[in-house]
Amino acid sequence: MNDVLAHRTRATPDATALIDAGSRQEWSYAELDAAVDRTAGHLVGLGIEPGDHLGCLLDTHPAAVRLLHAALRLGCVLVPLNTRLAPNELEDRIERADLAALICGADTEASAVGVSEVPVASVDATEHAAVTALADVETVEFEPATWSRDDPCLMLATSGTTGRPKLVVLTIGNLIASAVASAFRLGVLPGDRWLSPLSVYHMGGLAPIVRSALYGTAVVLVDDDGTGFDAARARHALVEYDCTGVSLVPTMLRRLLDAGDLPDSFRFVLLGGAPASTDLIERCARRTVPVHPTYGMTETASQVATARPETAFAHSGTVGQALVGTDLTVIDAAGERVDRGETGEFVVSGPTVFAGYYDDPDATAAAFSEHGFHTGDVGHRDAEGRLWVTGRLDERIVTGGENVDPEAVASALRAHPAVDSAAVVGLDDPEWGERVGALVVREKDLDAATLRTHCRERLAGFEIPRTIGFVDSLPRTASGTVERDAVREILRERGD
The missing domain is CATH 3.40.50.12780 (ANL, N-terminal domain)
Known part of the structure; x- marks a missing residue:
């Protein structure tokens, strides 16, 4: 042809x-x-x-x-x-x-x-x-x-x-x-x-x-x-x-x-x-x-x-x-x-x-x-064949022996009315192996302590982000996918 x-x-x-x-x-x-x-x-x-x-x-x-x-x-x-x-x-x-x-x-x-x-x-x-x-x-x-x-x-x-x-x-x-x-x-x-x-x-x-x-x-x-x-x-x-x-x-x-x-x-x-x-x-x-x-x-x-x-x-x-x-x-x-x-x-x-x-x-x-x-x-x-994407295999976080789904944590963060978007990654931790880190784009004033309180009603204790950072926009690739390595670097420098 x-x-x-x-x-x-x-x-x-x-x-x-x-x-x-x-x-x-x-x-x-x-x-x-x-x-x-x-x-x-x-x-x-x-x-x-x-x-x-x-x-x-x-x-x-x-x-x-x-x-x-x-x-x-x-x-x-x-x-x-x-x-x-x-x-x-x-x-x-x-x-x-x-x-x-x-x-x-x-x-x-x-x-x-x-x-x-x-x-x-x-x-x-x-x-x-x-x-x-x-x-x-x-x-x-x-x-x-x-x-x-x-x-x-x-x-x-x-x-x-x-x-x-x-x-x-x-x-x-x-x-x-x-x-x-x-x-x-x-x-x-x-x-x-x-x-x-x-x-x-x-x-x-x-x-x-x-x-x-x-x-x-x-x-x-x-x-x-x-x-x-x-x-x-x-x-x-x-x-x-x-x-x-x-x-x-x-x-x-x-x-x-x-x-x-x-x-x-x-x-x-x-x-x-x-x-x-x-x-x-x-x-x-x-x-x-x-x-x-x-x-x-x-x-x-x-x-x-x-x-x-x-x-x-x-x-x-x-x-x-x-x-x-x-x-x-x-x-x-x-x-x-x-x-x-x-x-x-x-x-x-x-x-x-x-x-x-x-x-x-x-x-x-x-x-x-x-x-x-x-x-x-x-x-x-689901039963009707609809797909639900919840994360990636290589993004799964293991903290203190517990498995954490980053997308489940990000979904809980996005449920806060002041959160526009969020990315969740695992960060190296000497005690727990990894700790949960979250980079958040907020639409209005919001601090890390308030966000953790919000998460306690929705997540297990080991799932709550120990490190939280705030940015104007998430780092993304040309296709709009979050650049997870860049998220980790920002959290290491600015995370609370």
Whole structure:
């Protein structure tokens, strides 16, 4: 098969494909297809060949959309890189990914040149001697690649909340299966417009781009301009372009609700990246915001399970049933299936599950068993098949011989009306082995002693945080996942 954009362009060339809310520019599928052809020709002139790993150091921008589709057209593996990484982290990712070239923009050019030994080209004009302006590269004609479902097309880094991130290899089949499964849960209408404020260097930001091309609908980009999510700008784009859906993490949604009313055109808010608090879901219920809490990961090309609004409102905390085509098993420490209602690790199999970790056969082998891919996430499935995610295997705290579920402690903390969000980790302790530590974002005045008193009514004594710190916002990865190592460091320095 040819790339998804080529198929879509033949079917509906005049339909709107892409809208850039910043510049107010719009592209039909025919116009986007022609622009992708030009980009692909420049890449061939740069020396890119089928099968090459092509690095992308761009924020959410139309150039990133063109680059994604151009890589698919050439048969390349696109490697989106986090634009906010420290130089040593970026250098490590580039070295491990075996890039043939790195594409940057004006705002990421300095980072690209400083850490890369491969050819660097910019989608913008450049005066840097080590950087080539992609538009100035001679266009070379090429034969579009043909794809099979098992061919790798994307390489994305895991969140890396603890330890060194791994590189996840996703196939074109993974992306198509994910788009189909999501469509069965969220629905698709011809006039859909999906706002994408998430970064294109993680699956949450890439998925709407790929899915919109498959569905024949439009994707609307709103860039953060390097300043972080701007709720007012996002809300303006939602209203101006009659967006019907949006992908957000909980912090973004909270800010968007604070910014004002949401448009009547809304059909879905796909909410993932971090647990959604009961308060946030209740706010959505009161304002009839069609929120769909979702559970997913890079290794499954996005969603594993997603709750529809009626389920989310009636059963706050659930992420709903697994999507069509996804088989989910809950197992105990011995690898045996557990009954519904019992807690265990989620293991996933199906067409959305990734091909493996790049150049890391040991990690790949360790991640799979006869049941499928071991997510490392812990929770249970209720009698109706709804999933409840309660934590991670590697986050379990053992203090004085007692096991503590960090998510259970965080949930108790979030139940305090002055707590906006919380992260709970284990800290080294000479007497107890580990002690429970909590980093809290508060909405109004609150001290550690008051919070411990609140916890005593909800938690066992050994579960109550011995160390509590307060911050304006939790440290998170690009996908919105809490950076647990950073939480520990903050607590060591500032914890009470």
